[in-house]
Amino acid sequence: MAIADLIIQYSEDDKIIAIDYLGDELEWFKELGSERFLNEKLFDAFGDIKNHDILELNTKLFKVQFVKLGTQKQLLLSQDSLMLSLFKETIDKVSEGIQIFDRNGYFIHGNPASEALEGYDTIDFKGKHLLDLYDLSEEMSTTLSVIRTKKPVINRCDRFQAKNNKELVTINSGFPLMIQDEIYGACAFESDLSVINNIKNRSFNLEAFIRNEQPVLNQNMYTFKKIIHQSEKMAECIRFAKKIALTHVNVMITGETGTGKEMFAQSIHNFSPRADKPFVDVNCSAVPSNLVESLFFGTEKGAFTGSMTKKGFFELAEGGTLFLDEINAMSMEMQAKLLRVLQEKRYQRIGGSQYHQCNVRVITACNEDPQSLIDQQMMRKDFYYRISALSVHIPPLKDRKEDIAMLAAHFAQRLCEEYGKPNLTLTPDMLDILTHHDWPGNVRELRHVIEHAVHQANVEEQVFSLAHFPVYLTKGVSVIHTAISDSADGHSIPQLPPQSQTLNDLLDAYEQNVVREALNRCNGNISRAAKSLGLSRQNLQYRIRKFEALSHEQDQEQT
Template sequence: MQTHTLSKEMLMAILDGIDEAIHAVDKDGITIYYNKVAAGYDGMEVEEVIGKHLLHVFPSLTEETSTLLKVLKTKKPIYHENQRYENKKGQLLETVNTTIPILNGDHLLGAVEIAKNYGHLNTLSNKLMDLQAQINRSAGSKRISSFQSSYTLDDFITDDARCVNMLQDATLFASSILPVVIWGETGTGKEIIAQGIHHHSPRKHAPFIAQNCGAIPATLLESILFGTEKGSYTGAVDRKGLFELATGGTLFLDEMNSMPLELQAKLLRVLEDGSIRRVGGTSTIKVDVRIITAMNEPPENCVENGSFRADLYYRLNTCPIYIPPLRERPHDISLLLEKKLQSRIPYQVSMEIKEMLQSYQWPGNVRELINTIEYILLKSKEETISTKHLPLKLNRKNQSQAIPKNSGSLRMELQKTEELMIKNAMYQSKGNVMKAAKMLDIPRQTLQYKLAKMGDKSKTAEVLKIRHTD
């Protein structure tokens, strides 16, 4: 009995020590656990919530809007869902919740929710935007770096025929106000092109504002883009969003395919009527903003897999730009190397070193190449760069290990090559099976079957860590 009591006390201490809001209810919606962090978020006392029905404590919630009650009804988990509600004191709160059912076999016992309060993040981000706007106003015509473009199209170094044509298209697109979609792998230079288009456009003296849409909750991103009205959430005041701050200029939305679909619908309305409505506001505000978006995979694939609305795609994809990966333009590797070394002490680079650089696949593209050159210059204190100054990934021995050797049957060599291609595809797609299957041009079910066989055979950590997500 004493051991059981001690275990319960330890469990309560652990849960109370977690820096996340935790709220658990039984199968009838009565709160059975509510930690201090949750109480702090909600502006409540733990005693006000324990033993009471969820809707009694949070009357603004309903069975449709409460993530806990939805999970009790469906017995299915909900991950990273936004929720806005008022607590008993009338304070408006916004959280992102992960809610899972508590089951004993098929018998439902209750549900538990882990919530993150993004009201504080909204406040901090809006304070930052206020500071930027104040500096921008005080500087007059001299805008701060976050509100202007620092790159031109001349900063995109290339002599690849496809990229030269791409730069010509970008120059042509710059003269218009039409939306532009730029896509290419991570590190290919999408923001350079976006800034270059702005710099060569009639809007070059107006703001250029960039916002990454990845890994930001919908509620936070919405207030960043559209601004807020006083009372829209705890601590909110009247504040301009990026659309208002970028009026007359360009708004660059990176990782557009990561933007939540409900927010994409609101963006479509802005493009159609040229007006926005602040979070919590009732009136519309006219804006004049050119939209440039970027993504790291083909827009058509994003539409097909459901991460990019088809109607928004057709509205934005007026002027498409594709940037080929660095591995498909090996001569640019030598060109970028020479350009980078021009401002340094004259270095001698042997043909062997250049061949090693060109034979590497550069999954991080230009960004990875520039970082690698910086590493080489740091390591080399001599005028001649040798193989000892190269990182391990460029070592010829390591490269040869990645190439199957003729030490077995044709079937075994083909299997090794297949497994290597699958691992590379899973790495480049960050573990997304659907995306990897598209890269390999095979059905998703076939790839899942092959991944299962690889896992059963090798038991390697690399294979076992692959996330089978669609």
């Protein structure tokens, strides 16, 4: 067991001089980036920590201990010391009574459940032999049997008398505590009827939960299950975000506009222990500069003319999550004020004198490179470190094109339902066009494109066509049919005009030939031709009129 995992040396003026790592997870230490803490003030880097506090660094928890060796001042961070505290805390939460004895039969520890069951105080029992504490023979002691045989004793019912003359009837199990095949102690689990009944009630609660309902989250908010994806990049991003969600540290989500940063923020909140608490979202670019403090910290009545007592964003989010979108739009002055709240975990309403404690997890979203913002002096370095203990980067849609078909189909189905239209399907050609687009607006742009297509489609149509999509998306599509002499059903198609014509001219010429062929096959019957092309009668009529107008314009140009 290591005395410390991290040894942080600091000077008399509290500046960090060196950080030494004694643990075996070197990759984690590398990711921590210890260099960034050097020359920082200790309490600016790690907050207002005290002896025996718990400090979280890059998802790992450490117990804090300050030491002074001569003139050297050190901060020791130990995971093993924390583990001991956590083990004791875990034992103390178990509903069964637990007692721990050393291998000679001397009492080491008893949890609160054992104290309540037998009516003793651990402090009074500590260091005393089992036979001095209980009126029973060595042969009848579960614990001594375990120490003697080095084998467990399971579910043995005992009736015995404690030294305070209280008669006890319990069901006990004992286990040897072995280290490298040597016995160093034994632990005993004890339950009476009240404990057994409590366990029985827990089973009833579980059955009711399975039969009935699970906790209801805000149905309008995203969860990780609602994120449409099939790419490994997005799957890995979600896996990491789930790990982050279980911690209490502040998170920064980065990614291009339209990648779904708020969707991830909501999912992290709903996957976290704060899921049943408020989620307050704030678009920093939309907050007026003269109202920033009153909106974030709240106001007291009379703070200024017409002001009323009102909660701010931090108070509204108490116990839950405060999501700050477009954090890069926040002024440096406001960053300094938020930094103080995040460090001290308290704030004052405008016009108030009382401090309010702040228990809020802050998730921020940034659509620019934070390091670039720091270099341009648009973001404070200390503010960035405080809000980005952990970071999630959402990949742009162009880097996960495997998701495009699934997202497009999802949006098409949802939007058709929303606008009362029959489900429209995307042909392989349409999907090919969508896949080859770079999507600078990412998922938001894709949704708008599908929404545009749904509005353009006629109620009677069943599939999307090129005409339904925005011009900027289809104008760059290559016309690979310029040399095709036969259509899919074997009918002859005249050669298209020379390549000196524009792409739109080529597309119109090809579409005109397809329409002409369909009409010829159906002996001029517009309804039958439209059905064969998957179009409504009105849509085909529109195309015929368009081609007639084009022919008229070409005739005039020739004359």
